Every structure is written in structure tokens, then in C-alpha cells.
Amino acid sequence: MLSFALDYRAAIKEFTADAENNLRDWELSLREWELLESLRDSLKVLYDATNIFSTQQPTIAEVISIMDKIDSFLATRIIETPTDNCTQRVEVSEALKTSLILAKRTLNKYYTLTDSSSVYRIAMVLHPSKKLEYFREQNWAASWVDEAHKITRDKYIENYHIRTDLLGEEKPSHRVSSSTSFKPSKSSEKRIAVCI
Template identity: 40%
Template sequence: MLTFVLLYRTAVEKFTANLANDSRELELTAEEWKIVTQLSEVLMALKHATEFFSRATPNLAHVILVMDNINDRLTAQANNDAYSPAIRAALGIAKKTLNRYYSRTDDSEAYRIAMILHPKYKLNYFKSAKWEQVWVDTAEELIRTEYRDKYEEDEVSGSDTAEVRFHHFIF
């Protein structure tokens, strides 16, 4: 809606300025138009994330990556003095909300396992994102435990090549 209003700003201004429309009280000031523009910019990242996860084939491994990206954007925008105080306050609230959802990924091992098993990310993402080493170690132990508990006993007895291949592939 904001994108539409900005795209047709001239028409909106003419419509609200027309006394015959009885809509002068809806006319936006220059400062309000600035806020509409800023809000549109801020919401674009969330729109893209929503579209990404609404695809026919969303990918669990990308959840943490996208949340980290949104967190970085919200942090940068909240600290940007070019944005109005109202927008920056809203960004602070959005960041708290995102962090609340982000912390819920700690309750599910699936996110970390999916990232570690993803050929592009493995444990490298956690390290490059500067996760605390204890978190990286926990993620590594998580996948090892999952493998041992669910799959290791299915291997041919006396063969240690599966563990070697597993270690090389993941780490």
C-alpha cells in the first residue's frame, strides 16, 4: 500500500487538496510524506522475507540466515539519524519482536541441523557470522549426537569409514 501511495503521490496530493472531495483532513504534510517514504524503505526487507518464505519451496536452512540479515538491517536503520524518531522507535520494537522469534529457534534443533547439513553453509556460517564458539560447538555436538542416535547403528559393523566420511563432509 505504501509503495502504491508513493508511486501515485501526485494523484493522492491532488485528490486530498481538492476541496470538493471533502478530504483535506487526509492531506499529508512534507514531514508525513518523508515518514511514509522511510517506512516504505524499512518494510521492504520484511516484504522480501515474507515473499521468500511464501514460495512453494521455502528452505529451513535459510531461516536463521534471513533472520540475521533482517536483524542487521534493523540495527543499521535504528541507528541511522536520517530516519525520523518515530521510525527509529518502531525499528527498535521490530528488533525486539524479531529477537523474540529468533530465540525460539534455540528450542528447535531442526534449524541448526538444516544449516549444518546444507552444502553451502555447514558450520562455516556460524563461524563467519561470529557466533560465540560455545554455540558453534553446541551445534556441532548436536549434529554428531543426532547422527549417533539415529543413524550410526545402521552402518555395517566394523566399518569406521562412515564416521570419517561424516566428519569430512560436515566439518
């Protein structure tokens, strides 16, 4: 609706300015149009994320990336908003700024909940395009990156690392059906350990 109003701004201005329509009280000032643009742009990132989460079924690793983008957007938007020509900065209205702060707090609440499950960290570390480098690029605390690495390594050792039983035979640490044989070579075991 906001995009529609902005797309038809000239027609709306003309319609509300016409005295015969008796809508002069509803005519928007230049500042109000700028605020409307700012509001539309602020809501777009949330709208896009909602569509992705609702229709595209993102992976766990993509959820974190999307949340990072929203967080970065909100933090930047709270400070200032560029105009279309990018040569001048327009401050965000206090009402919008307050809403953005509340949105950021809500996002942080959900973001914090991802720490309660190791799945998010492991998914990011094992994701081919993310790995630990993603956290470093996003300027995450080194202690958090180290913890993500440790959690991933510990889960690997706990569930997938090849153990040697008393007879010296290699067996996977997780259960494998009797019809399945699983015995990676020593070189593949080393490659897996290096990746983590």
C-alpha cells in the same frame, strides 16, 4: 498501498493541493513523504519474508538465514535510514523506531525458540552452502558455533555411526528393514566424519 501512494505522489500532491477538492488538510509535507518512504522500506523486508514463509516453503536452514537478514535489517534501520540518493541520512521517526524495536524484540523471541530444538542447528551445519562457516561469517559467538558442531556430531554418532557388535560385524546404529542392506565402506565413513 504505500508503494502506490509513493508511485503516484505527484498526482496525490496535485489533487490534495487543489482548493476545489477541499483536501488541503490531508496534504502531506515533504517530511511526511520522507517518513512514508521510510515506513514503506521498513515494511518491505517483513512483507517479503512473509511471502517467502507463506508461499515458498523454505527449508529450515533458509528460515535461519531469513531471520538473520531481518534481524540485521531491523538493527540497521533502528539507527538510521538512507534516503534514495544515499548522500544524506534521514533519521527514522520515533514512532517508527519504536515499532522497529518491538519488531526486533519479537523476532528475537522467536529466534531464541530455535535454540530449544537441535534441528535448526543441525540443518544449518549440514546445509551444503551454510555449514559452520555461516555462523562465523554472521559473527555468532564461538561458543554457539562449537555447540552447534557438538550437537551435530553427537546426533550423528547416536543415530548413524557404524557400531561393531560382539561378533565384530558392522551394523548401523539405527534400524534398517530386513530387505535393505546398509554397510558403508570405511572410506565413506571417514568422509562423513570429516564433513561433520
